[in-house]
Amino acid sequence: MKELEDRIQRDGTVRAGDVLKVDNFLNHQCDVELFDKMGAEWARLFAGKRVDKILTIEASGIGIACVAARHFGNVPVVFAKKYQSINLDGDQYVTNIYSFTKQKNYSVIVAKKFLTAGEHVIIIDDFLAKGNALNGLIEICEAAGAVVEGIGIAVEKGFQDGGEKLRARGYDLQSLAIVKSMDPETGKITFA
Amino acid sequence: MKELEDRIQRDGTVRAGDVLKVDNFLNHQCDVELFDKMGAEWARLFAGKRVDKILTIEASGIGIACVAARHFGNVPVVFAKKYQSINLDGDQYVTNIYSFTKQKNYSVIVAKKFLTAGEHVIIIDDFLAKGNALNGLIEICEAAGAVVEGIGIAVEKGFQDGGEKLRARGYDLQSLAIVKSMDPETGKITFA
Numbered sequence: 001m002k003e004l005e006d007r008i009q010r011d012g013t014v015r016a017g018d019v020l021k022v023d024n025f026l027n028h029q030c031d032v033e034l035f036d037k038m039g040a041e042w043a044r045l046f047a048g049k050r051v052d053k054i055l056t057i058e059a060s061g062i063g064i065a066c067v068a069a070r071h072f073g074n075v076p077v078v079f080a081k082k083y084q085s086i087n088l089d090g091d092q093y094v095t096n097i098y099s100f101t102k103q104k105n106y107s108v109i110v111a112k113k114f115l116t117a118g119e120h121v122i123i124i125d126d127f128l129a130k131g132n133a134l135n136g137l138i139e140i141c142e143a144a145g146a147v148v149e150g151i152g153i154a155v156e157k158g159f160q161d162g163g164e165k166l167r168a169r170g171y172d173l174q175s176l177a178i179v180k181s182m183d184p185e186t187g188k189i190t191f192a
Numbered sequence: 193m194k195e196l197e198d199r200i201q202r203d204g205t206v207r208a209g210d211v212l213k214v215d216n217f218l219n220h221q222c223d224v225e226l227f228d229k230m231g232a233e234w235a236r237l238f239a240g241k242r243v244d245k246i247l248t249i250e251a252s253g254i255g256i257a258c259v260a261a262r263h264f265g266n267v268p269v270v271f272a273k274k275y276q277s278i279n280l281d282g283d284q285y286v287t288n289i290y291s292f293t294k295q296k297n298y299s300v301i302v303a304k305k306f307l308t309a310g311e312h313v314i315i316i317d318d319f320l321a322k323g324n325a326l327n328g329l330i331e332i333c334e335a336a337g338a339v340v341e342g343i344g345i346a347v348e349k350g351f352q353d354g355g356e357k358l359r360a361r362g363y364d365l366q367s368l369a370i371v372k373s374m375d376p377e378t379g380k381i382t383f384a
Contacts, residue, residue, distance in 0.1 A: 029306045030254075030269040032261040059250035062222075063269065066255035067262075069224040077222040077255065083294075102275075114221045 001041050001176040004154065005191050007034065012189060014182040018129070018157065019101075020189075026154060027060035027126050032067055038176055039068030042124070042152040045174040049149045050120040051075055055141065057108065057133055058082055060126040064154060068124060078114045080137060082106050093143050097136040100129065108136045110144075117145030128153040128175060131162025138171075150174060158192045193233050193368040196346065197383050199226065204381060206374045210321070210349065211293075212381075218346060219252035219318050224259055230368055231260030234316070234344040237366040241341045242312040243267055247333065249300065249325055250274055252318040256346060260316060270306045272329060274298050285335050289328040292321065300328045302336075309337030320345040320367060323354025330363075342366060350384045 013021040025031040051072045056065035057080040065077045083106070092109045099106060115121070123137050134151060141148050148171060156163045156175035159182075166173050178192040205213040217223040243264045248257035249272040257269045275298070284301045291298060307313070315329050326343060333340050340363060348355045348367035351374075358365050370384040 023303065024306065028270065028273065028303055030258055030261075030271070032258050032269055033266040035258065036262075036266075059254060059271065059273070062251060062254040063258035063271070066222055066224050066227065067258050069222075070228075070259075074225040074228075077224055078220065079222070079251065079255070081220065081251070111215065111220055114216065 001038065003034070003037060004177045007031075008155065008177055008179070009189055014184045014187050014189060016184045018160070018182075019184075020155065020157070020179065020182060022155065026064075030063045032063070035064050035067035036070070038064065038152075038154060039071040041176060042068055042122070042150075042174060043071035046072075046122060046150045046152070046172070049122075051122050051149060052119045053078060053115070053121050053146075054124055055080065055110075055115065055121050055137055056124045057137060061124055064126060065124040068152070072122070076114075078110060080108045080110050080140065082108060093140045095136040095139045095143075097132050099132070108133075108140070110140050112144070115140065115144040115146050119144070119146045120149045121146045122150050122152055123148060124152045126154045128156040128162050128166075128173075129160045131166055134162065134166065152176075155179065193230065195226070195229060196369045199223075200347065200369055200371070201381055206376045206379050206381060208376045210352070210374075212347065212349070212371065212374060214347065218256075222255045224255070227256050227259035228262070230256065230344075230346060231263040233368060234260055234314070234342075234366060235263035238264075238314060238342045238344070238364070241314075243314050243341060244311045245270060245307070245313050245338075246316055247272065247302075247307070247313050247329055247338075248316045249329060253316060256318060257316040260344070264314070268306075270302060272300045272302050272332065274300060285332045287328040287331045289324050291324070300325075300332070302332050304336070307332065307336040307338050311336070311338045312341045313338045314342050314344060315340060316344045318346045320348040320354050320358075320365075321352045323358055326354065326358065344368075347371065
């Protein structure tokens, strides 16, 4: 998606350790007009598929998924929660994910009543690198008996292997921008 | 807002300890069509005000704020982050908040570049009880020199004192549903 690539070029910052900061439009400050265009693009890419629900994960995925849902007939958005809260029921799907960004393990939870057998789901998230978070969400869908119709990602780090592995497993993975390389010295970003 | 009150009556569950679970449409599964109507209602209630930005807090506020932003001319949404991530800059506003739900203190962070002096802000969040999270966001706005034009809340627990204190301080607080009482024995919920 050219508009997203242009925006990453203009406003993204490359840091050492394969960090791409896009916090001024994607995951701290949110450009909701851009989110709306991203939603329209995923709707085009996933056209013809049955989508009963959008699944995402807190926190950065939520805004993108909720704005995108408008382009999928306002289907419900379920966001997986990263921390056990005393407000949650006991009846949950749980999986453990290692975050390279935060350098720790965390539990991811979806209440069983919000993901049921036979539901067709699109998973949406802001970033894909090694795919740990996505694999956790796919595991939860499998546990629920839900069908993963597709995966919509804003920014894929194409130089890491998460996307390649998911495509090899047959998932319809649609990343709107795939970063081929980025250089923390020069700030140069190239796209696939 | 009658539609939100009706939805809370129909789908909300009252638990011991003043817990109102509305996770099937507000803060785990999200009804984005309802969020859109809530956004339209806040736009009506805050009509005529200058709104440069919407400020919210992760995680449950993000979806509501991003969908509501469409009714405020697609202004940027900034969400305060609850945990320090190594992806964040050092240049942040930080405040500490005690969560009664999670029974612990946490730090709330907004990057200084995303909230600047003279900006007019609407704060949006899903719940207001004692007002700890909101007070933290207001503190951050004060530190930034931003003007809090109004506060939009989905569900206020009117039997706790957070809302009363904020109104006494002169804030234009617009809660779309104010719960007057709720009974975990009978499940009965009354609104103000």
